[in-house]
Amino acid sequence: MADERGPVVDDEPPMRMREQIVLQVGGRLLTPFILLFALYVQFHGDFGPGGGFQAGVLFAAALVLFGLLFGVDRVQQVIPVSVSEVMIAVGVLLYAGVGVTTLLLGSAFLDYDALSAEHGQHWGILLVEAGVGIAVAATMTRLYYAFGSLHPDSEPAAGEHGE
């Protein structure tokens, strides 16, 4: 174990990877497939293992991998911090929105059968899983932004604010 930490522990661990050409090429190739796999897991949750939660994590993992290799900035060009935050809320609201919709349709909260007599369960599950996926992916990405973009010299500011 002690040997393995060598290249990583050096200063600025994540940054160092930018110079590893093999990793970069491999990562560039892998990322789209991971994203695709995430989508598969998302929508195949009805039939096989998986669902929104796992898909969201996978999706974020792809972004994280990309970020580790090419820098957080590059990821943030695609998904800015503000977008990631918005998507967290959107995911949760999508889920809760399904519930509110069924409730407004006169059935119980989250009673998918209110959506459609025949396919209500399918639609409902699809929608809420999408909500979970969006929320989880966005949250994980946001967490990564929070931790991955910090540097040892950016100590928390001491400033305090009144309102």
Place this chain on the structure above:
Amino acid sequence: MSAVGTLLAELFAEPGSGWIAAGLLLPVGAALLVALLGWVARSANLRDGATVVVGVASAATVLRLWGPVSSGERPRWLLWSFAPGGHLEFVVEPLGLVFATVASVLWVVTSVYAFGYMRGHHEEHQTRFFCCFAIAIGAAIGVAFAGNLLTLFLFYELLTFSTFPLVTHHQTTAARRAGRVYFGILLSTSVGLFLLAIVWTWWLTGTTDFRPGGILAGTSPGVLVALLLLYGYGIGKAALMPAHLWLPAAMVAPTPVSALLHAVAVVKAGVFSVLKVVTMIFGVDTLRGAMDRVAWGDVLIWIGCFTVLSASIVALRQDNLKRRLAYSTIGQLAYIVLGAAVASQIAAQGAALHIVTHAVGKITLFFCAGAIYVGAHKTEISTMRGIGWRMPFTMGAFFVGSLSIIGLPPLAGAWSKWGLILGASQAGEWLVVATLAASSLLSVGYLLPVVLQAFAPRQGGAAGGEDAGVQEAPLLCVVPLCLTALLCVVLFFWPTPFTDLLSGFAGGPP
């Protein structure tokens, strides 16, 4: 809205309940009015005028209840239940009516005196003072009319809280220290012991209602005596030694407060509660039986006797007039506790009467002490030599009050002391009789020297430099104290309203 409606309906549902409400609420109204006029309108005269007007109204309301009560009615007012097993209920019976009368009538007198004193002294925060004063009187009337132990306890605590700002009026370090003792003792005894005793009673009987003849019949004698002890010390306002310490400590207060505390509201609420508990929770017969059957059944009597004698001896040694009066009060309060502890009807009546006579006598003495302070700026007895010639009314009243406290005819104190001694001797409590006799001698020893000192011939010519500033206190101070001194005399010749009302109050169910 309906709640208010129900309240009003209940208020006048039973005869007399409206008067009870008025008696209780008028002082509260006075407090509000005082606050309004003092803080908002900022008019001292209006404020003080309002106090007197409402005070008179409140006294009249209480006096209005004499008629029905003496004809055997027991007006009651069930307000609401504030806890299961605890209703806020008021019942007017003779003993409570006597106490309420003393409190409300003397409130008016004390108020008038207080105007003179506070203005003569240019005291600050007078509005707060009179506001708390009014609330304290309301609380005292609440104690008097309480229909059960919990209601009594509620107002008992309200009395503690409302008098605290009065005791610590000057907000000095000394006041804070005294306030701590005052509050600490009164609150810890009441919460730690009194409330426990109430809870125990309620556990034993399932009720806390006051009933003629008591509710504890059939309880084992040992428990009864233990309970009696709990009540005796739990009601810290009765100032049994060693729970008496709050009383001398409270002497830092302005004198009208001392008069109120020592003659009217606080201490009397204490001994009244003891008396009421003994007569209407234990029942004198039940208690008598228990005391005879338990070896240490007389323990409260021993404590009472000890308190009487030691307080009197301590009083002998005090040079500060207010402190001497405070210790005298402790001794005199123990009379009433003794009257209750003897557990005979006659002694209980004597004790009840003593609430009245001692109140009138002691308030006179305190008024005098305050008047001396205002007029002569003296607090120590040793410096009062000859002031009687300059303040004849004040010191004359002091003399009358002293004789009443000592218990000499033709002054009111004689009747109550007579009743106590009679009751004790009938019950065979010779220790109590001896103590009362000894205490009378001791009170001669600590009160009359003050008078002698005041009327002693002045040394070194007429206008001694020291006495130059001495003059009679303002009229607002002198008139009330003459009035109370007069009452001491009147009550000797005309005690019948009280004696009639109180006759047989300690007996069983009518």
Place this chain on the structure above:
Amino acid sequence: MAAAEATAAAAAPLPVRDLAVVELGPLPLEVLLLALLGLTAVVILRTRELFPAALLTGVFSLINAGLFTLMDGVDVAFTEAAVGAGISTVLFLGALSMMDRSERQRPPRWRALLAVVLTGAALIYGTFDMPSYGDPQAPVHRHIAPQYLAGAEAVHIPNVVTVVLASYRGYDTLGETVVVLTAGVGVVILLGGRRRRRSAGVGSTIEAGGRDGG
């Protein structure tokens, strides 16, 4: 045995069929993985260097995922692998990049050790009366699960786990999603106000509030 009968009785609504209880003895692979899991845990505890410790937690999660797979909990294993071994390791590393990388020497914490031992002992004690692993008569399999299976079949969703999570217990899953949101809000509250200075250039440091003090 009494306990086993009791559990069977508790599952009364369904007739107790005379199923041959398959005694699923511990498989060699499971024993191996469990031993590895324990070993990893001990190594994590003993390591003072935080970097390998963080990586080892990833390993720990992977082994766990393997165990879950063996127990047919594929969905759980999937999650464990993705979250435990993937994202959280990266987050650990990110957090480590801003602090000391080795733990300070500390005296052993006996109270904590005692608490852990007690908890472990209680857990092991609690397993004594559990239904055997894979016992088809276990209450878990007999009380509500059949309804879930039937329900999933009726709507033609083969993955029962998805039906249970998203529909039967969909509200729980909403709650879990909100937990994720809460975590996001918490992190944004605590860390989100800080600006990256080195790579984002000078401009962003002078944004409103500048040093927000997160």
Place this chain on the structure above:
Amino acid sequence: MAAESVGQGLQQVALSTAFDVHFPALEVVLPLVAAPLCFLFRSRAFARILSAAVAWLTFGVALVLLQKVLAEGTVRYPLGGWAAPYGIEYRVTVAGAWVILVVSLVAALTLLFDSRGSASRLAPERRYLYYSAFLLCLAGLLGMAITGDLFNIFVFLEISSLSSYALIALGRDRRALMASYSYLIMGTIGGGFFMIGVGLLYQMTGTLNVEDMAQRLPAVLDTRTVLVGFAFLLVGLSIKLAVFPLHQWLPNAYTFAPPRVSAFLAGTATKVSYYVMAEVVFVLFGAHFVFTEIGLGAVLMPLSVAAMFVGSLAAIYQADLRRLLAYSSIGQLGYMTLGLSLANVEGLTSGLVHVFNHGVTKSGLFLVVACVGYRTGRTTVRSMAGLGTRMPATSLAFVIGGMSLIGVPGTAGFVSKWELIRGALAAERLWLAAVVLVSSLLAVVYVWRVVEMIYFGRPEGLESLGRDGEPVREAPFSMLLPTLILVAATVVFGLWSDPTLSVARSAAVELLGGAGG
């Protein structure tokens, strides 16, 4: 209902068409939806108005629910339309409705409190995050009290816990971070224990619905698994409830959190845990098992008494007002758990009525301290010196709230204490009544220290100046109003205790009657 539906596939529960059937769901969903909305719109003004509106709405809904429960008995709501043991069911009991009423009331009033004083570590333009976390915490607490499903309790426990860690960490003092961290560690252990307990019980019963589990537990009560599961549930909840000696996270958390957060959490968080504990003890396992067979009373009662004394004693020695109030809370929680450990109607009633009485009192007091902190810039006992004349209303509020902590007759605190004493007597324990009374004398000491400082203390030097360098004056009306409402409630419900007591009593009767399903 189970037998007929098996094999039918998805079975649905028909709901009546009236809209108020959805109130149980709305109670939790409202704040749950409002939280991401605040997060989405990133506007402080929007978040502030929305959160206050939602809190008052939940209060209104809670009122309606309570009335409904009292009139019609337990209100059930099948989430997702799935019947009880299969889906998650909201089961609004009297006790649950009572607790959500307290939680939403305290939330509504603390959100009404002008936040000018609560300087936090958030920059003004990011304050919407605060409201988002606050709403999440509210949703979590409401969800815990309203749900009838053990795992669902855990989920909402996590929501409320996580958000409260974030909220506490927002305190202006840097020590807030450490306080939040240690609460996080303890809270996570507590939550984890609860989860383990739920898992073990699920193993033995195959269900997560509280009532269903309660029916199936008696058959397996003598197994070691159930026993251990019960222990884990109880210890986990005890941590969240700050039962002595698991209380150590509480003082720092309440001391360093932003003022309004202290006020909110002090009035609600532990109270909800109390309700869940009562539910686990009386509904899930039943008083007979818990108290007769296991003898929990022999453990919980001494611990409660210890908490009463240790908490109050520690409060006496605190220099910081909020820490003083926090230790006082530990003592007051002791009264509540003592009531629970008596396992009779009076005892449980006292605990449940104290949920309201203490919640209102303590939140009011924390708001008083917030007012003082806003004007003086400090929250030490010293900072109260001489406030009696300069902040008369605030000072009076503290005195009244303090009296309620002591249990002075006429305040709400007395009502709870009286009921507790009744409980002790009903359990034939006169000494316990004496202990309760003596312990309240300790409250006199710590309250009186502050009161003396208010009316007798003399500010020295710069202490007479507020934080803006000007003389200290009365707090602004927008801060005073909610504070005074809470404090006035302690007097109103101290004198007019019929409504609070009767609800608490029916809740207690219901919980005790729920033994064994």
